[in-house]
Amino acid sequence: MGLSHQSMVNAHPDLDLVAVCDTSTYVLDVLSKYTGVKTYTDHNVMLEKEQLDCLFVATPTRYHSQIVGAALERNLHVFCEKPFALNPEMAYKLAELAESKGLVNQVGYHYRFVGAFNEAKRLLDQQIIGDLHHVRAEAYGPVVLRPKGSTWRSQSAEGGGCLFDYSCHAIDLVNYLVGCPLSVSGSVLNRIFSTDVDDEIYSTFQFSPKLFGQLATNWSDESFRKMSVKISLWGSNGRINVDRQEVQIYLRSNKGLEPGLLTGWNVRNTTELTRPVWFYVRGEEYSAQIDHFAQCMKHRTPTASTFRTAAETSLVAAMIRADAGKARTSVDPASVGTTSPGAEQRDSSRFGIRSIFGRR
Template sequence: MKLKGGIIGLGKMGISHAAIVSPHPSVDMVAVCDTSAIVLDVFKKFSRVKLYHDYVKMIEKEDLDFVVIATPTRLHYPMVKHALEKGLNVFCEKPFCMNVKEGMELEELAQKKGLINQVSYHNQFVGTFRELKRLLKTGVIGELVHFTGEAYGNVITSDKGGTWRSDPQEGGGCLLDYASHVINLIQEIIGRPVKADGSVRKNIFSFTVEDAVYSMLILENGLSGVLSVNWCDETYRKMSTTLNVQGKKGKIICDATEIRIYLNESNAKEKLDKGWTIKYITELAIPVDFYLRGEEYSAQIDHFIRCVIDKKQTEINSFEQALYTDKVIELIIEDSKK
């Protein structure tokens, strides 16, 4: 029997998730919800799903197994809470919540209810970053000495506002939108940050939110590294995220397209020569049945659905892990006020 799913929020990410969920062999997407009549009219023309303006009514009337919540961040808390209270498994867009207090309540509720929960930090499903995590676990570059986590893009290139990105109440700002991705990668691949130092949230074009974030992060294992994020860099066509990890035996530079490994000496077990070795995403991508924007978007949905079917909580991007990312964000915010 197929799972019955619903989508709440039909912006760019909601439509992307709907396109992936709809043809999934294990899912019957029965309903979608959005406040825009124009968007719902389009769905009415091209699909047979039930349409709702009110997510509460959709959850009350439809016999759903799970919901995908792809709304502005400020709406995550009430929507996720209502879905959990009604016994639904939840896949939620990132960042998780507007503050740690909200996230803690939702994480505890999900645990209490025994419901599958996942947050859409899709980079965890990018083949190159998964390979980086695997290689670091093998100790291939020895004891780690430093790291940098970077993300650059050209989202904001003038001082005009008017979108959610310029509204802090909507979850706008480079820290929540861009830096959250990098923080999440750092905590799950290298180690969990426990302190932020020298943090700067810099305005470049925006007046109400930061356009760049710089911070030194101290991890629970004592390792330190630098976070550098800027969404006003016109030298980038689109967002580019990179982790650079240095060890006593070499270093690894990883982004979404390739992973570059430099070793001081060859490693026979990993079949890596001395010097540089490059592995490309084409070698490392997770196979998926439906490709949209990147394998990782389908892979994360596949993973969530598999967890719901197996009734086994995810070990990737759970509410607890996403909540920790929110905690690091708050560390940076508080440190930047000093």
């Protein structure tokens, strides 16, 4: 992650890359030899010696709060990678510190910079699909596909796991599009291949008496070429499906809110929704979020993905973790005055299903 930030920052016309800091002296030696960048192995030494305006933090999550805190104390603007902090308490503390000092702060929730999601937000803000009643947030992709892995992503104590990774992206988008949920319930943290962390997460959200949502994320799904996040929203006047590539809008009627949209299905895709960036490495959104940070520093305006919104995302993630340990309602035949069907019966019904699908 840090290397692609370096590539984009270095190419930005308004930013001067002063130095980089990493624990791998090997990588630092190669970078310094071939790109001439000044390098450090201790961020405190770097902060002490260099005259900096801002810091980009792309370390494993457990170092975020310490490094971000040190930078804020020195009055630097900070861009930090997601999921920001290991716990919401620390995340809110850092948000308050940055706000109290008037420093520009941003967390790398890059989906907030995808044209399609921003188009969906624009349409939702106009209440184009009426009163929302359901939101579904899904994220699938191939990260952990084997019972193996030795990096920090596989360690729960270091902020690894699908909840801190894929789920946080999906939660952050829900918070961005609809607002932060008031409650979570029925949460599941399940392991597929990992031994120390969760690989799939499911949860039910409530936003208001009439608006509910569901979260489904799984980073062990290799049927996806890369991470894919999709949000589906249902309202009294239709529905919106949105992913990185396109916004699909179904309207029961277009009450003249948005010219160009028809009653029924409408599709707007990435080509028309994506704004050009000054430099492209691996997707406009990654460039756009760095440019946004640079522009916010220049104009001293708040970012579209602040420490505070990231803290709210961390809070929802923490509540899902807490909820996952809670008691569930058993499916108990005795509670309706009957006994469990016999094993033989269940086996034959399963066989029946198999034989239906077997006929091709």
